Amino acid sequence: MRTLDRDVVIIGAGPSGLTAAYELRKAGKTVAVLEARDRVGGRTWSEDMDGATIEIGGQWISPDQTGLYSLIEELGIETFERYKQGSSIYMSEDGTRTVYDGADFPVGEATVAEMNKLVAEMDRLTAQVDPDAPWNHPRAAELDMVSFHHWLRTLSDDEVACNNVGLFIAGGMLTKPAHTFSALQALLMSSSAGSFSNLVDEDFILDRRIVGTMQGVSIAVAKRLGDDVFLNNPVLKLDWSDSGVTAHGTDITVNAAKVIIAVPPNLYSRISYNPPLPRRQHVTHQHQSMGLVIKVHAVYETPFWREEGLSGTCFGPSAIVQELYDNTYHGETTGTLVGFISDLQADAMFELPEAERKDVILKGIAEYLGPKALEAKVFYLSDFGSEEWTRGAYATSYDLGGLFRFGPEQNKNVGPIYFSSSDLAGEGYQHVDGAVRMGRRTAARIVAAVDGTQDDLDYDGVASRFGTLSNL
Numbered sequence: 014m015r016t017l018d019r020d021v022v023i024i025g026a027g028p029s030g031l032t033a034a035y036e037l038r039k040a041g042k043t044v045a046v047l048e049a050r051d052r053v054g055g056r057t058w059s060e061d062m063d064g065a066t067i068e069i070g071g072q073w074i075s076p077d078q079t080g081l082y083s084l085i086e087e088l089g090i091e092t093f094e095r096y097k098q099g100s101s102i103y104m105s106e107d108g109t110r111t112v113y114d115g116a117d118f119p120v121g122e123a124t125v126a127e128m129n130k131l132v133a134e135m136d137r138l139t140a141q142v143d144p145d146a147p148w149n150h151p152r153a154a155e156l157d158m159v160s161f162h163h164w165l166r167t168l169s170d171d172e173v174a175c176n177n178v179g180l181f182i183a184g185g186m187l188t189k190p191a192h193t194f195s196a197l198q199a200l201l202m203s204s205s206a207g208s209f210s211n212l213v214d215e216d217f218i219l220d221r222r223i224v225g226t227m228q229g230v231s232i233a234v235a236k237r238l239g240d241d242v243f244l245n246n247p248v249l250k251l252d253w254s255d256s257g258v259t260a261h262g263t264d265i266t267v268n269a270a271k272v273i274i275a276v277p278p279n280l281y282s283r284i285s286y287n288p289p290l291p292r293r294q295h296v297t298h299q300h301q302s303m304g305l306v307i308k309v310h311a312v313y314e315t316p317f318w319r320e321e322g323l324s325g326t327c328f329g330p331s332a333i334v335q336e337l338y339d340n341t342y343h344g345e346t347t348g349t350l351v352g353f354i355s356d357l358q359a360d361a362m363f364e365l366p367e368a369e370r371k372d373v374i375l376k377g378i379a380e381y382l383g384p385k386a387l388e389a390k391v392f393y394l395s396d397f398g399s400e401e402w403t404r405g406a407y408a409t410s411y412d413l414g415g416l417f418r419f420g421p422e423q424n425k426n427v428g429p430i431y432f433s434s435s436d437l438a439g440e441g442y443q444h445v446d447g448a449v450r451m452g453r454r455t456a457a458r459i460v461a462a463v464d465g466t467q468d469d470l471d472y473d474g475v476a477s478r479f480g481t482l483s484n485l
């Protein structure tokens with residue numbers, strides 16, 4: 014067992030913890046990052062599978078994600094555009110397949126009008142919501158009392174329109190059924206992306222990818238931190254007092270003035286706190302839970318759908334694979350599709366034996382793109398729900414009423430204990446951009462606390478406070 018003395022110990026080497034550590038080092042502080050897994054990157058993770066680059070976790074970046082953009086610029090990392098050319102496919106609830114162009118689902122004029130009405134109402138309210146403090150909206154209590162599912166139906170009696178609009182937040186983002194979270198939580202999700210219209214526009218929200226993969230961003234930051242990152246060191250015990258902390262890893266113990274817990278909130282209770290955290294934190298953390306989504310990859314000899322003028326983008330709000338996209342990595346000649354199977358559909362898939370699951374999913378993809386879709390040479394199913402150090406996907410959200418009641422607590426430090434993750438972000442919530450912004454903001458707060466300077470409450474984490482690489 015080695016014992017280290019540092020200014021700050023960071024628990025978790027995902028994008029948030031690593032960004033925080035990187036900022037602290039640039040600010041002249043000493044750090045140690047303790048990571049449970051045998052790799053960095055957390056919910057960003059990539060593998061080469063039979064010659065195809067597969068991003069198992071987070072991968073896309075949208076134009077508003079300027080915190081992440083500024084970090085990759087600093088690291089000299091580039092992006093490439095997702096393949097978007099060609100027509101899309103929509104699968105209606107009765108299984109009718111329609112090829113279409115443009116932004117509107119081919120669902121009939123009346124339903125399109127209802128969908129546009131719902132989108133306009135979401136946009137109107139979203140513009141009033143501060144993503145950093147959605148609980149301050151004048152109607153926050155009321156909007157947090159009602160499920161997103163029910164709230165949509167108070168605005169429209171068109172069931173197809175409600176299901177289609179609901180999908181963008183429920184299956185598409187929070188990966189929970191729309192009856193399990195509130196309208197306020199849905200508004201936080203859309204305000205974190207600038208508007209609901211941004212969120213429903215796949216060309217915006219899934220705009221570009223990282224050359225070298227999203228996990229490569231964490232790998233690049235970890236490289237800069239060198240010997241300060243310790244893998245295979247889950248922290249299960251934290252001693253703390255007003256004068257500092259001791260974090261106990263497997264073979265490293267770190268004494269520090271401050272700690273950043275940079276793990277998703279559903280895992281806070283894996284750590285045994287001595288003394289226990291205050292009542293408010295104990296209760297708050299029980300109301301933040303992970304969604305569940307299966308990200309499925311199918312790799313083919315060629316991107317055959319492109320020859321038919323198709324983009325590979327497919328939507329089916331009641332289909333097994335609710336969303337499908339061309340996910341061919343830049344420069345590869347094989348064709349890769351990525352599909353998403355969310356919440357209740359994901360439960361159903363995990364009930365099936367493995368071989369049957371593959372069969373059912375490939376048939377689901379073939380319903381959109383024809384029989385060639387059955388001939389995948391690589392089939393890979395991301396299962397973050399089984400990963401001990403994540404336990405779900407993509408991220409956490411509050412249960413009904415939880416955001417208004419507990420949200421104001423989530424970013425408060427408890428003495429020397431600070432929390433940082435994409436789950437706690439306003440802008441960039443649930444995304445790598447939010448993880449980066451939170452990492453920078455938390456580092457800045459700690460530097461102010463340690464140096465006895467004024468904490469800038471308006472700092473948004475978009476640009477680094479402590480210069481570039483040369484400051485390391």
Ligand SMILES: Cc1cc2nc3c(=O)[nH]c(=O)nc-3n(C[C@H](O)[C@H](O)[C@H](O)COP(=O)(O)OP(=O)(O)OC[C@H]3O[C@@H](n4cnc5c(N)ncnc54)[C@H](O)[C@@H]3O)c2cc1C
Nearest residue numbers: 025027028029049055056071072073248434435443444445
């Ligand atoms: C399937 C999937 C697809 C996604 N798609 C996108 C996307 O396209 N674009 C996007 O921007 N975002 C996407 N996301 C979300 C994005 O990956 C996360 O928001 C981001 O990784 C969160 O970063 P983080 O550092 O806050 O947490 P994490 O990435 O979860 O990192 C936390 C780290 O803490 C470690 N840890 C946990 N407990 C302990 C402990 N007790 N001791 C030590 N270490 C511990 C974990 O191993 C992990 O490395 C996706 C996520 C998933 C799962």
